Amino acid sequence: MWQVILSTYQKNRIGIMRAVPWSFMVSRVVTGVTQIVFPYFIYHYFMQGNLQSDFGKYAAGADYMTYIVLGSALNVLAVSTLMNVGRALISELREGTLETLLLSPASRSAYFLGCLSEQTMRALLEFGTVLAVGALLGADLGFLLSLRAAAVIMLAILGFFCMGITLSSIMLYTRNTYLTQNTLFVTMSLVCGITYPVQYLPGWVQKIAQIFPLTPAVELFRNVVIGHQSLMENYFSILQVVILSGIYLAVGSVWYVKMEPRLMESIFG
Amino acid sequence: MSSVVRDEPGNQEEGKIIARHLVKDYILKEKKGLFARGQKKVIHAVKDLSLEIPQGKITGVLGINGAGKTTTIRMLASVIAPTSGSLTMNGVDAVKNHLWVKERINVISGGERNLYWRLTAKENLRYFGSLYGLSGASLNEKIADLLETVDLEEAADIPVERYSKGMKQRLQIARGLINDPEYLFMDEPTLGLDIVIAKEIRRLVQELAREKKKGILLTTHYIREAEELCDYIYVLDKGKIIAQGTREELKELFMYKPQLLIQVKPSDDQEYLALLKEEGEKTADEQVLNLLMEHQIQVEGLSVQEPELEEVLMKIISQPDRRSQ
Amino acid sequence: MKRILLVVRAEILKQQKHDYHSPFVYFSLLVWPVLGFLEVYYTYKPFEITGYMGITDRKELLAFLGTGFMAYTCFWSMIQNAWSMANQERTGGTLEITFLSPANRLAMSYGRALGALIQEVWMFCSFCVFILIYTGTLSLGNLVMLPFIFLLLIISSTIWGGMLNTVFMFSRDASIIMDLFDMPMTLFSGSRIPARCLPQWAKVLSLVFPLTYCLNIIRLVLHIQEEGNGWAADLSGLAVCLSIMITITVILIQKVEQHNRENGELQFY
Known part of the structure; x- marks a missing residue:
């Protein structure tokens, strides 16, 4: 088990170091930065700070820029983790290395954990870049340096990772990355409450939003960093992330196990 | 396009592509690390190449992978410019007048690329024909003609992605003939095809030279193919011609006891x-x-x-007197 | 001249056949822009509309965004198309084959842009026209303006697209260039925030994009925004901007050909 995690980690690391996927990283950071600069422009130059009273109510008195920056940064972390984990297997398929993996008795979960540990540093780097730009634009991020905030980030990564497992199966099933990932990411940034409280959306959309771990994770993150709340006060959001993680992990794994014989056929048949 | 100045076309230069002392160096920029300045590395792909491609004949360039065949063909076809040396077509400087040359040549390479897979054969040919200024009824006639030549009439309206390898190769040939070129460059046209289809394509190549009087340059790494098709053969190794001659002249070289x-x-x-x-x-x-x-x-x-090309190359290299001047 | 038109027509037809029924097109040029449009609309939700910059209520905001997105999508589709073309034609080996012909290179570049435009943006533009009718911006009275607006958009985005097509021929991994073009255009050209409310440095940047002038003209014609510099100023600004782009395209295309003849770069993938 540990052997597989380690060797997957090393293999991916070497591949990444040889050809750093700058384009993906730059693209995600640019999207994240645009996602905070645009509301910043609206807030300062166009609407000149005129917030509606219901924003204060929905956002529990949060400062607008801090609210936006936390949401957008966590969104970047989600997108990055989902992409790195989700695309892992299909990339192996495209490079023709999936067959060796399929033939080996290596545990599939160890493989994914290897991918996860390899990509987390990069994902956190992108996350940090967006936060840094956010701080420059006036977000108050002091409370990020707390154990509580760190725990929330870890929990969020777990949620995104598990969703990535399902995404991986979807991509293998549809044999498509570009359409699948972008449709998912555009939807997530629309419904998960990244740059505005979900309460502004129609009721049925708010319900749909709850199936993404990003929605409770963002709420939790803001409550802790802006509201300095304890984890216990947010047990419901935590529970939601954990349950969603379990569901995505199960769905992704079962689907994958069902798909593996078909994959073998398509490669070796 | 017609305002090309000829450098006193001598009779011996008509109906021929003549290459003299062609050299092609590629400069590769090697990146070391993210911020380090790239180092330049020169690759000598072709060193001092002289050859002739007369119309109505098949000229062969024989060589193993990496011998410089593709660079040679791309240079002769005016896709890339030589680093030094001279290249003339019918007496016209082909390096300076590459657009004029492009009207009169075409390139066909082996493999399945170089076509729009989502388009049908007809749509592909119509598009490429338009790039050569063809249109209307004359283009349609031409397309029908070519599809007949390469025997793809029945598949004319099927997207290329559903074609077999051999069909794609035949469509490539039709594409290469769309501008009725005087010279045709074929880069390993039978690569990876099965015997029957390869044979059919060889017949087509012969027909193009003998009947349509096209000047054909063909690269291959099959000795048999070069022997069967080519009127004159150049053997290329590491960017240099190491032997040349007609089929008969090279017979001894290729004569081997099985x-x-x-x-x-x-x-x-x-x-x-x-x-x-x-x-x-x-x-x-x-x-x-x-x-x-x-x-x-x-x-x-x-x-x-049967001996591999590598063995023949070894034989040439070990006989210094065989080397070309 | 006849040959040039022939090449342009061939490029348009090829584009049409090539993208016919490709789900990629429907998603990237209808579904994603619609979702993105909604996200931007909701980003404005927390703000009180004060009438600044001539926008007095949500309907006017919707009309403002509708025109902004309609024009932006035309220009954005050019970026996306240049990228995917460069990719597909390079890997398919067709890029070099087209350069093997003596066809006019400029005609090829503009033909590709125009072909993509006609093929791709009509869906989202219909959506925007629907929004404009819904907001009452477009009525029977000014419907005659619509052909004029489209003509303006088609000419300017084709010239912009032709330039991008040649830029993208230079690079194998051009998705970073794609972000570099897209982000400032999104923020500064007035598609989502009125360019006139931005700080001075951003206004200067906005002058680089033909989209800025197009939007000013369109909104002036449809009476969405307050009078800006007026017709003449924007139209002449646009003319200058476009002629600079044509000049760049002509120079670049010669460079591409020269570069390719030296290094054979169009062949690699």
């Missing part, structure tokens, strides 16, 4: 093992067979091995 491989049942009979060691290596095939019969040794398999 090696007979005889597989026998393992035996402990020391006597015949000794015999084989003593005589077997040098004796003629029939003597070896007789020997085996005499000793009643069971033959399990027979096969004839």
Whole structure:
């Protein structure tokens, strides 16, 4: 088990170091930065700070820029983790290395954990870049340096990772990355409450939003960093992330196990 | 396009592409690390190449992978410019007037690329035809004609992605003929095709040279193909021509005794093992067979091995007098 | 001249056949822009509309965004198309084959842009026209303006697209260039925030994009925004901007050809 995690980690690391996927990283950071600069422009130059009273109510008195920056940064972390984990297997398929993996008795979960540990540093780097730009634009991020905030980030990564497992199966099933990932990411940034409280959306959309771990994770993150709340006060959001993680992990794994014989056929048949 | 100045076309330069001392160096920028300045590395892809492609004939360039065949073809076809040396087509400087040259040539390469897969054969040809200024009824006529030549009439309206390898290769040939070129460059046109289709394509190539009087340059790494098709053959190795001549002139070079491989049942009979060691290596095939019969040794398999191109190259390199000037 | 038109027509037809029924097109040019449009609309939700910059209520905001997105999508599709073309034609080996012909290179570049435009943006533009009718911006009275608006958009985005097509021929991994073009255009050209409310440095940047002038003209014609510099100023600004782009395209295309003849770069993938 540990052997597989380690060797997957090393293999991916070497591949990444040889050809750093700058384009993906730059693209995600640019999207994240645009996602905070645009509301910043609206807030300062166009609407000149005129917030509606219901924003204060929905956002529990949060400062607008801090609210936006936390949401957008966590969104970047989600997108990055989902992409790195989700695309892992299909990339192996495209490079023709999936067959060796399929033939080996290596545990599939160890493989994914290897991918996860390899990509987390990069994902956190992108996350940090967006936060840094956010701080420059006036977000108050002091409370990020707390154990509580760190725990929330870890929990969020777990949620995104598990969703990535399902995404991986979807991509293998549809044999498509570009359409699948972008449709998912555009939807997530629309419904998960990244740059505005979900309460502004129609009721049925708010319900749909709850199936993404990003929605409770963002709420939790803001409550802790802006509201300095304890984890216990947010047990419901935590529970939601954990349950969603379990569901995505199960769905992704079962689907994958069902798909593996078909994959073998398509490669070796 | 017609305002091309000819440098006194001599008769001997008409109807020919002539390359003299062509050299092509590629400059590769090697990146070391993210911020380090790239180092330049020069690759000598073709060194001092001189050859002629007359119309109505098939000129062959034979070489193993990496010999410089593709660079040669791309240079002769004016896709890339030579680093030095001269290249003329019908007496016109082909390096300076590459657009003029492009009207009169085309390139066909082996493999499945170079076509729009989502388009049908007709749509592909119509598009490429338009790039050469063809249109309307004359283009349609041309397309129908070409599809007949390459025998793709029935598949004319099917997207290329559903074609077999051989069909794609034939469509490539039709594409290469769309501007009715005077010269045609074919880069390993039979690469990866099965025997029947390869044979069909060879017949087509011959027809184009003999009947349509096109000047054809063909690269290949199959000795047989070069022997069968080409009127004149250049052997290329590491960017240099190491031998050249007509089929007849190179006959000796390509003449080889096929090696007979005889597989026998393992035996402990020391006597015949000794015999084989003593005589077997040098004796003629029939003597070896007789020997085996005499000793009643069971033959399990027979096969004839033809020499690989690599072996012929070795032969040339080991005979300094064979090298071209 | 006849040959040039022939090449342009061939490029348009090829584009049409090539993208016919490709789900990629429907998603990237209808579904994603619609979702993105909604996200931007909701980003404005927390703000009180004060009438600044001539926008007095949500309907006017919707009309403002509708025109902004309609024009932006035309220009954005050019970026996306240049990227995917460069990719597909390079890997398919067709890029070099087209350069093997003596066809006019400029005609090829503009033909590709125009072909993509006609093929791709009509869906989202219909959506935007629907939004504009819904908000009452477009009525029977000014419907005659619509052909004029489209003509303006088609000419300017084709010239912009032709330039991008040649830029993208230079690079194998051009998705970073894609972000570099897209982000400032999104933020500064007035598609989502009125360019005139931005700080001085951003206004200067906005002058680089033909989209800025197009939007000013369109909104002036449809009476969405307050009078800006007026017709003449924007139209002449646009003319200058476009002629600079044509000049760049002509120069670049010669460079591409020269570069390719030296290094054979169009062949690699």
